Amino acid sequence: MPYVHYSSLFEAFWSHVAHTNTNECWAWTGNISHGYGRIQYDGKMYRAHQLSYILHHGEYMAGMCVCHRCDNPPCVNPGHLFLGTVKDNVQDALKKGRLKVPKARARGENHGHARLTTTDVLYIREMALTVELRDLAQHLGVSKGAIQHIVYGDTWVHVHGGTPLFPGRGAHGEAHCKAKLTSDKVIAIRTAHAEGASIHALSRQYGVSCPSIKRIIRRTGWKHIA
Numbered sequence: 001m002p003y004v005h006y007s008s009l010f011e012a013f014w015s016h017v018a019h020t021n022t023n024e025c026w027a028w029t030g031n032i033s034h035g036y037g038r039i040q041y042d043g044k045m046y047r048a049h050q051l052s053y054i055l056h057h058g059e060y061m062a063g064m065c066v067c068h069r070c071d072n073p074p075c076v077n078p079g080h081l082f083l084g085t086v087k088d089n090v091q092d093a094l095k096k097g098r099l100k101v102p103k104a105r106a107r108g109e110n111h112g113h114a115r116l117t118t119t120d121v122l123y124i125r126e127m128a129l130t131v132e133l134r135d136l137a138q139h140l141g142v143s144k145g146a147i148q149h150i151v152y153g154d155t156w157v158h159v160h161g162g163t164p165l166f167p168g169r170g171a172h173g174e175a176h177c178k179a180k181l182t183s184d185k186v187i188a189i190r191t192a193h194a195e196g197a198s199i200h201a202l203s204r205q206y207g208v209s210c211p212s213i214k215r216i217i218r219r220t221g222w223k224h225i226a
Helices: 009-014 047-057 085-097 118-129 131-141 144-152 181-192 199-206 210-218
Strands: 032-033 036-040 043-047 065-067 079-085
Touching: 009 036, 009 047, 036 047, 036 144, 047 065, 047 079, 047 131, 065 085, 079 085, 085 118, 085 144, 118 131, 131 144, 181 210, 199 210
Parallel strands: none
Antiparallel strands: 032 036, 036 043, 065 079
16 A cells, blocks of 8 residues: 555544544544553554544543543544543443453452552553553552563453553564564574584574573473474
């Protein structure tokens, strides 16, 4: 598809909206991620429903969430959108059955060492596109790494709700968002080591650490590859 240059953010937004009438949902026809529309303009990524609210109602205070009255994530009709706190958003999701948090074992905020709550996690997922991760970390009193794990979907996976940007948990091997190797390379590493190649040589050849090579050889890593 050829690159399209838009003269303004307003024009870029309206080029991806299927507008019917004032009362019905306005479908987002552009990129969809985890049910919500997304658009990039001038190097910045926006969520479509948040952008719709800003274009029609103006900027809103940091920490607030743009929620859907219609419970239809791709909808960008400003009449269907309202501002709420993270707590409001969580309660709305619970009421509509979109948020389920198992309590069978101590995970998340039920864990004795937890510093975040389910509400915090949903807040992080909601704000990650528009707020720097280091600022979220400072605001919530945790490390940037902890925020990244939540955003990547590596931790707090039992919390259903919000939209992790790069879901990684459950994605094995090369399907994982941070994978440096492929299944073919893993097989080649194991074969080469069995034929006498050293761990250090394999590490240099494939550009990964020696501990990573060891895990592959010992099958504590990439265990899904026979």
